[in-house]
Amino acid sequence: xxxxxxxxxxxxxxxxxxxxxxxxxxxxxxxxxxxxxxxxxxxxxxxxxxxxxxxxxxxxxxxxxxxxxxxxxxxxxxxxxxxxxxxxxxxxxxxxxxxxxxxxxxxxxxxxxxxxxxxxxxxxxxxxxxxxxxxxxxxxxxxxxxxxxxxxxxxxxxxxxxxxxxxxxxxxxxxxxxxxxxx
Amino acid sequence: xxxxxxxxxxxxxxxxxxxxxxxxxxxxxxxxxxxxxxxxxxxxxxxxxxxxxxxxxxxxxxxxxxxxxxxxxxxxxxxxxxxxxxxxxxxxxxxxxxxxxxxxxxxxxxxxxxxxxxxxxxxxxxxxxxxxxxxxxxxxxxxxxxxxxxxxxxxxxxxxxxxxxxxxxxxxxxxxxxxxxxx
Numbered sequence: 001x002x003x004x005x006x007x008x009x010x011x012x013x014x015x016x017x018x019x020x021x022x023x024x025x026x027x028x029x030x031x032x033x034x035x036x037x038x039x040x041x042x043x044x045x046x047x048x049x050x051x052x053x054x055x056x057x058x059x060x061x062x063x064x065x066x067x068x069x070x071x072x073x074x075x076x077x078x079x080x081x082x083x084x085x086x087x088x089x090x091x092x093x094x095x096x097x098x099x100x101x102x103x104x105x106x107x108x109x110x111x112x113x114x115x116x117x118x119x120x121x122x123x124x125x126x127x128x129x130x131x132x133x134x135x136x137x138x139x140x141x142x143x144x145x146x147x148x149x150x151x152x153x154x155x156x157x158x159x160x161x162x163x164x165x166x167x168x169x170x171x172x173x174x175x176x177x178x179x180x181x182x183x
Numbered sequence: 184x185x186x187x188x189x190x191x192x193x194x195x196x197x198x199x200x201x202x203x204x205x206x207x208x209x210x211x212x213x214x215x216x217x218x219x220x221x222x223x224x225x226x227x228x229x230x231x232x233x234x235x236x237x238x239x240x241x242x243x244x245x246x247x248x249x250x251x252x253x254x255x256x257x258x259x260x261x262x263x264x265x266x267x268x269x270x271x272x273x274x275x276x277x278x279x280x281x282x283x284x285x286x287x288x289x290x291x292x293x294x295x296x297x298x299x300x301x302x303x304x305x306x307x308x309x310x311x312x313x314x315x316x317x318x319x320x321x322x323x324x325x326x327x328x329x330x331x332x333x334x335x336x337x338x339x340x341x342x343x344x345x346x347x348x349x350x351x352x353x354x355x356x357x358x359x360x361x362x363x364x365x366x
Contacts, residue, residue, distance in 0.1 A: 035302060051269075057261055060301030061294060073256060074301055076316060078240055086234075106363060111244060114351040118243030118257055118363040147214040154248060170298040178303040182291060 010167075020120045033084025035098030036131040043131055043143045049102045052080040054181035059108065060120070076106040076121045079179065089182060095172050099132040124148070132173075138162045140173045188288045216267025218281030219314040224325045225335045226314055232285045235263040241363035242291065242302070259304050262362065272365060275296040278355050282315040285328075307331070315356075323356045 034052055037044040060074025081089070085099035109122030127145040140162070141155035165173040176182040217235055220227040243257025264272070268282035292305030310328040323345070324338035348356040359365040 039255055053234045054237040054261070057237075057259060058301060058303035059242050059256070059259075061298050061303065062300040073242070076240060076242075078237070083234070112360070114347050115246040116242050118241060120241035121239055121363050124363060131259065131270070164297050179294070180304050180307060 003077075013121075029164055034082025034100055034135060035084055035096070036082075036100045038133060039152065041047060041141070041164075042137065042154050043100075043129060043141075043145075044152050045145060046082070046100055046129060047151055049080050049100075052083055052102070053086045053181065055079050055081045055086070055154065055181045058178060067180075072108050073119055075125065076108060076119075078104045078106070078121070080104075081182075086181075093171070095132050095174060101130045101174065103128045104107070129142070129153075130173075138166065138173070181183070194234065198316060216270075217265025217283055218267055218279070221266075221314070221316060224318065224333065225337055226283075226312060226324075226328075227335050228328060228333055229265070229283055229285060229312060232263050232265075232283075235266055235285070236269045236364065238262050238269070238284075238295045238364045241361060250296070255291050256302055257291070258322075259291060259302075261287045261289070261304070263287075264365075269364075275342050276354070278357060280316060281307070282333045284310045284313045285358065286313075312336075313356075321349065321356070323348065 004175040011052045020087055034046065034049065036046070038059065052105045056077075056079045058077045061077055062074065082098070082100040085095050088096045088099075102126055103126075105126040105128070106121035107123045107125055107167040111118045111120070125147060127148045127150075129143040129145055131143065132138055132140050135154065142158070143153040144150070145153055162173075165175075170177040171182070176183075198307070214297065217229065219229070234276045239260075240263045261365075263285040265281070265283040268278055271277065271279045276337055277363065286309075287307055288309040288311070290305035290306045290308055291302040294301045294303070308330060310331045312326045312328055313323055314326065316322050319338065325344045326336040326340070327339055328336055345356075348358075352358045353360040354365070357365075
């Protein structure tokens with residue numbers, strides 16, 4: 001019995017080592033598929049979202065009614081989707097409860113040698129998120145993550161988010177029409 | 184001994200199940216950290232790169248000497264880095280052997296309701312890669328993956344890739360100066 005105990009322990013330790021070796025350290029979000037961690041209505045910061053699949057990038061998008069008056073091309077948007085939701089959407093074309101999308105906004109930086117034209121992502125100026133969860137009216141809520149400094153965030157109190165996403169977003173409040181990977 | 188065999192087998196099977204359960208199915212590249220698979224000088228297609236960390240996006244970049252003459256803003260570039268190399272670079276600021284970067288190129292698509300301005304990623308027109316490996320002169324090689332249709336690809340025979348990357352890229356032939364996550 002003693003010897004068997006040693007064998008079992010060895011196998012368990014070996015098994016744990018194998019698991020530890022094959023799972024990169026990608027933060028909590030990896031192990032839970034990046035589904036939202038909520039406390040009441042507050043969203044806990046989606047640690048590790050930088051490694052989630054990027055579903056789309058864009059530049060200069062505006063849904064303002066005001067005429068666009070600016071010198072440059074506008075800001076870059078980069079949109080991430082929680083891995084579990086990405087898998088579910090590619091398989092079933094639906095977003096599961098807890099789906100989180102994170103949008104980073106970068107100022108455009110003008111090209112530098114060897115580039116003769118164009119823009120790349122300069123200073124990051126905002127990190128925002130949207131979450132699918134039944135506790136929110138309309139099934140989704142939007143959050144401002146204070147350019148990555150928020151440990152938690154309350155939903156943005158804006159009827160306009162809900163109204164616009166409901167009217168224009170192609171799939172379940174998500175603008176999949178703008179995201180190559182999800183079209 | 185027979186009973187011990189059963190116990191060990193059970194533990195192994197359980198261990199394997201646990202491993203299978205916690206590792207999402209992300210293709211071969213996940214389990215090998217996305218490091219390049221080479222056969223001689225040929226690069227085997229980096230399956231699953233779509234889930235790798237995106238290190239930068241850009242629009243309209245050109246390193247052509249010819250004057251830029253076009254109607255739109257130019258194409259989108261989106262650059263992925265193999266996960267093992269991403270981890271290594273964030274820790275040690277160096278790229279390990281086998282590092283792969285993949286660049287997707289998308290035509291710009293003009294904004295559509297509810298957007299009043301800007302561009303998002305339209306049709307994908309190219310998938311390219313660069314790989315760090317000692318077997319290549321200069322330590323790196325570049326590949327055209329035929330917009331995702333190539334099962335394998337020979338290096339692009341261009342001295343200009345090497346010369347330009349050597350002169351202008353900030354870190355070990357990689358344009359980290361354009362990638363927010365690596366700056």
